[in-house]
Amino acid sequence: EDKVVQSPLSLVVHEGDTVTLNCSYEVTNFRSLLWYKQEKKAPTFLFMLTSSGIEKKSGRLSSILDKKELFSILNITATQTGDSAVYLCAVGAGNNRKLIWGLGTSLAVNP
Amino acid sequence: NAGVTQTPKFQVLKTGQSMTLQCAQDMNHEYMSWYRQDPGMGLRLIHYSVGAGITDQGEVPNGYNVSRSTTEDFPLRLLSAAPSQTSVYFCASSRLQTGSGSPLHFGNGTRLTVT
Numbered sequence: 001e002d003k004v005v006q007s008p009l010s011l012v013v014h015e016g017d018t019v020t021l022n023c024s025y026e027v028t029n030f031r032s033l034l035w036y037k038q039e040k041k042a043p044t045f046l047f048m049l050t051s052s053g054i055e056k057k058s059g060r061l062s063s064i065l066d067k068k069e070l071f072s073i074l075n076i077t078a079t080q081t082g083d084s085a086v087y088l089c090a091v092g093a094g095n096n097r098k099l100i101w102g103l104g105t106s107l108a109v110n111p
Numbered sequence: 112n113a114g115v116t117q118t119p120k121f122q123v124l125k126t127g128q129s130m131t132l133q134c135a136q137d138m139n140h141e142y143m144s145w146y147r148q149d150p151g152m153g154l155r156l157i158h159y160s161v162g163a164g165i166t167d168q169g170e171v172p173n174g175y176n177v178s179r180s181t182t183e184d185f186p187l188r189l190l191s192a193a194p195s196q197t198s199v200y201f202c203a204s205s206r207l208q209t210g211s212g213s214p215l216h217f218g219n220g221t222r223l224t225v226t
Contacts, residue, residue: 034214042115042201042217043154088154099215101154 002027004091006102014110017079021105023089024071031092033065033072038086038104046074046087079109113137117202117218124192124225132187132221134202142205143185144169144215145177147198154201160185192225199223 007022023033032050036043047056052067060079065072076083086104093100118133136143144159156169160179174196176188185204189196200221207213 041219043215045214045216048214090154099156103151103153 002091002093002098002100004089004100004102006087006089006105008105009103010106010108012108012110013079015079015081017109018075018077019079019107021074021076021087021089021107022071023074023091023102025089025091025100026070027091027093027100029094030067031094034090034092034099035063035072035074036088036090038088039084043088076107079107081109081111083107084109115202115204115216115218117200117221119221120219122221122223124189124223126192126194126225128192129188129190130192132189132200132202132223134185134187134218135183136185136202136204136216137183138204138206138216139182140204140206140216141182142207142213143179144203145175145185145187146201146203147171147196148201148220149198157187157200189223194225197223197225 004025034048035046037046047063049065052065055064060077063074086106088104089102090099115136141162145157146154148154155171157175158169158177160166163179163182166177166179179185202218203215205213205215
């Protein structure tokens with residue numbers, strides 16, 4: 001059965017800390033891995049990764065995929081209170097290109 | 112562009128009532144979908160559509176109907192509401208079918224309570 005596991009489930013840090021969120025997967029016919037940020041409302045798209053070893057970067061956020069070890073990490077440097085959110089990982093897989101979602105990591109950044 | 116627009120934002124129903132959640136997108140996306148999000152369960156796919164006139168079931172389709180008469184609109188119907196359908200519902204669209212390298216764009220959600 002296809003599955004996506006995120007860790008940790010929750011995390012509390014202080015402003016300025018660096019955090020690393022993990023997403024591991026076991027799927028048939030991997031196609032892509034996506035990261036989303038969800039605050040109070042809708043998930044918003046952060047990154048999509050399809051190739052192993054190539055880092056995607058946007059400001060203080062970056063992500064990399066390891067297709068050999070079947071995981072991705074999302075790094076946030078110099079965290080701010082506005083980074084507080086649930087971070088969701090989803091993997092596109094299979095001939096029908098379905099998305100398998102992880103349960104998310106809840107990040108709280110304290111001032 | 113408004114993106115993906117969902118209405119209503121909040122709704123309270125009594126058991127057995129029916130209602131339609133509306134979803135519209137103005138990005139000319141072929142793929143549209145409905146998810147429900149529950150604590151500890153994550154996002155679960157209810158129904159999806161790969162184009163006008165084509166719909167298919169997702170992971171948790173029971174109790175819900177959909178139709179796709181136009182590219183822009185993808186309403187979700189609850190035929191006879193049950194307390195188990197209390198949830199937050201998200202409509203999402205993408206240029207291509209999910210997992211094909213095209214990220215999903217989400218609406219702001221509808222919080223539904225069935226009493």
